[in-house]
Amino acid sequence: MQTVVARAHGDPLAEALELTRRLKLPHMRKALTDLIPTAKAQRWDPAELVRVLLAEEVAGRDRANLITRRKSAGFPAGKTFGDWDEELSPIPRPTQEALKSLEWVRRRENLAIYGPSGTGKSHFCEALGHAAVEAGMIVSWFGIEDLGALVRKHRADDSIARALTRVVRSDLIIVDDIGLLPVSPDAAEGFYRLVDAAYERRAMAVSSNLAPAGFDEIMPKTIATATVDRFMHHAHRVETKGESYRLAQAASGKGVTPFR
Incomplete structure (x- = not known):
């Protein structure tokens, strides 16, 4: 017709x-x-x-x-690969390129990046997050204590499981800066619950001053062991070494704009 x-x-x-x-x-x-x-x-x-x-x-x-x-996504600083210096990074170039491809995210694998402060861990993780967003993926960013706040918010009505179900709809979940301070009991619980909910379902990236094997130094051993066991089962390990680039810039006078 x-x-x-x-x-x-x-x-x-x-x-x-x-x-x-x-x-x-x-x-x-x-x-x-x-x-x-x-x-x-x-x-x-x-x-x-x-x-x-x-x-x-x-x-x-x-x-x-x-x-x-x-x-x-809740990115903290807007750092991307546009202002990333791959030559100065302690991460080997082939490893950088493999991670930037995001194939590990599509395979629902994890990334543990750990090393001293100022070696680019947070910058690299955030840049990966931005790259994933630009590739059409959904990303969620957390500081470790954000997970403690999430647990406390949903404890009264026992709705933490539903809250985490929403989080794990993301293709990539990033938890930043573990290891600078002891982790509160609520944050340790939230971290375990998130890792358990995402296990073999979604990709996660964690940045830390400690290697994952040392998480029992900053949170209860039982929770740390269970969390690391699940997280590291399908995880790539990247260790950043060397001195802080922030301290190096400060020592060379590049951390500020000189007075005129």
């Missing part, structure tokens, strides 16, 4: 704009006013005009989704 398209009763462009508003096509609506004169002047095939308008809508939605995923 042939489809009958209703003719415009007034200004066709105004009606088209109203239709894009009703259909919730904001990016197409934004492009429509500029593209119609261009299509007329260049005598585009009608199908080409439709294709370009749909492409504008898709590209606009992709940009909006990227912004939403980046915001919901």
Whole structure:
């Protein structure tokens, strides 16, 4: 049966704009006013005009989704591979490239990156997180004590399991800066619960001043053993060595802008 398209009763462009508003096509609506004169002047095939308008809508939605995923990840500092110096990093170049490929995330494997303060652990993890977001993945970022706050928030109504179910919808979960201070009992519980919920279901990355085998120095041994056992079963280990790049920059006067 042939489809009958209703003719415009007034200004066709105004009606088209109203239709894009009703259909919730904001990016197409934004492009429509500029593209119609261009299509007329260049005598585009009608199908080409439709294709370009749909492409504008898709590209606009992709940009909006990227912004939403980046915001919901909760990254702390906005550090990406754009300001990462792979030559100065103590992580071997082949290892950097393999991790940046994100294949380990797609395989639902884990990453333990550990070493002294100032050797780029947090920067590298955050840059990996941004790369994952740009690849269309969902990422969640936590400090270790954020997990303690999560446990306390949901303890009253025993809803921590539901909260963690939402977290493990992420493709990559990053827990940063373990080992600087003793871990509170709530944070240790939250860390174990998260690792257990994500086990063989989602990829995790952990940065720490301690190797995972030393987590029992900062949290109860029973919880540490169970957590490390699950986390390290499918984990890549990366140790960063050397002196703090922050101290090196401070010593060379590069940590501040000189007075004039």
